[in-house]
Amino acid sequence: MRMSAQEVLERPSVNTLDRLRQVGFSERIIDRFFRPFLGGIFLDSSLNIASTRMEFVFREMGLGTASLPEAGIQALPESLCRDWKPNVLQLRATVAERIEGGVKLSDGQEVRGRYVVIATEASGAKRLLGERLEIADKPTWNATTCLYFSMDRSASPTREPILFLNGNLAASKTPIVPAVANEFSINHVAFPSLVQPAYAPHGQVLASVNINGIVETQGHELVQQVRNELERWFGWTVSTWRHLRTYSVPCAFTSPRQAMLPPETQGLYTFGEGLFACGDYTMTASIEGAMQSGLLAANAILHRKRDIA
Ligand SMILES: Cc1cc2nc3c(=O)[nH]c(=O)nc-3n(C[C@H](O)[C@H](O)[C@H](O)COP(=O)(O)OP(=O)(O)OC[C@H]3O[C@@H](n4cnc5c(N)ncnc54)[C@H](O)[C@@H]3O)c2cc1C
Structure with a gap:
C-alpha cells in the first residue's frame, strides 16, 4: 500500500x-x-x-471496500450516460470495420467523427485494429460457470456478508487450470443479498455458486451435481433452495498467463489521426481498470480539442 x-x-x-x-x-x-x-x-x-x-x-x-450497486452493475454505464442528449447513444449496433474518419456498422451505416475510441474487449479491439494493436491475435480467456439459487432466510447458512471458499480444491479432482471439464468442484459460494439487500425480495436470500471453467455437464444434471456438493457444505436445507439460473461465461477474464501491454502503453493506445483504444485489457482486468482507461481517452481528447481551439 x-x-x-x-x-x-x-x-x-x-x-x-x-x-x-x-x-x-x-x-x-x-x-x-x-x-x-x-x-x-x-x-x-x-x-x-x-x-x-x-x-x-x-x-x-x-x-477501499468492495460494494454492489443497489440497481445492479448496469447502474454504472447508466450513470455515465444519464446526462447525455437524446440520440447520442446508439445501442445494439455492431461496428463491422473502421473507415477513414469513422466506423461502419454491420447494417452498412457509416458514423463519422473527429475522434474514434475503440472501447471493446481485447479480442474485439484486435479485430478492428489488426496489426496496429500489438497484442496476441487471439487473447486466451479464463472461464466461469455461475449458478444462482434463492432460499427462505431460515434456510440460509449465514446471516453475514461472508464468502465461503472451497479449502479442499487441491485434493479434489477439479482441473486447477480451468477448461471444459466434466469433473468439477465449487470454488466459492457468496450470498450477494446479504451484502446488498435489494438483490432479493424481503425474507429471501440470493446465493451465487461459482465454478472455475466451463462445465461439460449442463442443465438439470449440472444443478443436481451442484446441489449434491452444496449439501456436503451446508447440510439438508440445500434441498429447499430454488435454482434460478445458470450462466456460463467463456470469455470472463483475459488469462493472467498472457502478457498484458508493456508499461509505457498502459492505459491507452493512441494511433494518431484521432484514433484511440481503451478498455480493461490496457490496464488491469477490472471495472476500475476499464474506467481509468476510459478517463485517459476522454482526457486525451479534451486536451487535443483545447490545442485545436
Ligand atoms: C463474471 C464476471 C465477474 C466480474 N466481477 C468483477 C468485479 O467484481 N469487480 C471488477 O472490478 N471487475 C469484475 N469483472 C471484470 C469487469 O467486468 C471487466 O473488467 C470490465 O467490464 C471491462 O470493461 P471494458 O469496458 O474494458 O470491456 P467490456 O465490459 O467487455 O465492454 C466491451 C463492450 O464492447 C462491445 N463490443 C465488442 N466489439 C464490438 C463491436 N465491433 N461493435 C460494438 N460493440 C462491440 C462488447 O459487446 C462489450 O459490451 C468481472 C467480469 C466477469 C465476466
Whole structure:
C-alpha cells in the first residue's frame, strides 16, 4: 500500500504460487485460502498468475471496500450516460470495420467523427485494429460457470456478508487450470443479498455458486451435481433452495498467463489521426481498470480539442 498502483504493477514479477512460498506462507494456507480466494478472482486456482497482479489486487482491497450497486452493475454505464442528449447513444449496433474518419456498422451505416475510441474487449479491439494493436491475435480467456439459487432466510447458512471458499480444491479432482471439464468442484459460494439487500425480495436470500471453467455437464444434471456438493457444505436445507439460473461465461477474464501491454502503453493506445483504444485489457482486468482507461481517452481528447481551439 506504500506504493502507487503503477509501481506495484511494474515491480519484477514471478509466479504467484512461488511468491507466496517465497514470503513464507505454508502449503496449508495456500491450499485452503489462497487457491480458492485468488482462484475466484482470477478464475484459475493453479495460481499461475503474475505476482504483481495478485499484489495489485491486495493493494486495492486494502485501500477501499468492495460494494454492489443497489440497481445492479448496469447502474454504472447508466450513470455515465444519464446526462447525455437524446440520440447520442446508439445501442445494439455492431461496428463491422473502421473507415477513414469513422466506423461502419454491420447494417452498412457509416458514423463519422473527429475522434474514434475503440472501447471493446481485447479480442474485439484486435479485430478492428489488426496489426496496429500489438497484442496476441487471439487473447486466451479464463472461464466461469455461475449458478444462482434463492432460499427462505431460515434456510440460509449465514446471516453475514461472508464468502465461503472451497479449502479442499487441491485434493479434489477439479482441473486447477480451468477448461471444459466434466469433473468439477465449487470454488466459492457468496450470498450477494446479504451484502446488498435489494438483490432479493424481503425474507429471501440470493446465493451465487461459482465454478472455475466451463462445465461439460449442463442443465438439470449440472444443478443436481451442484446441489449434491452444496449439501456436503451446508447440510439438508440445500434441498429447499430454488435454482434460478445458470450462466456460463467463456470469455470472463483475459488469462493472467498472457502478457498484458508493456508499461509505457498502459492505459491507452493512441494511433494518431484521432484514433484511440481503451478498455480493461490496457490496464488491469477490472471495472476500475476499464474506467481509468476510459478517463485517459476522454482526457486525451479534451486536451487535443483545447490545442485545436
Ligand atoms: C463474471 C464476471 C465477474 C466480474 N466481477 C468483477 C468485479 O467484481 N469487480 C471488477 O472490478 N471487475 C469484475 N469483472 C471484470 C469487469 O467486468 C471487466 O473488467 C470490465 O467490464 C471491462 O470493461 P471494458 O469496458 O474494458 O470491456 P467490456 O465490459 O467487455 O465492454 C466491451 C463492450 O464492447 C462491445 N463490443 C465488442 N466489439 C464490438 C463491436 N465491433 N461493435 C460494438 N460493440 C462491440 C462488447 O459487446 C462489450 O459490451 C468481472 C467480469 C466477469 C465476466
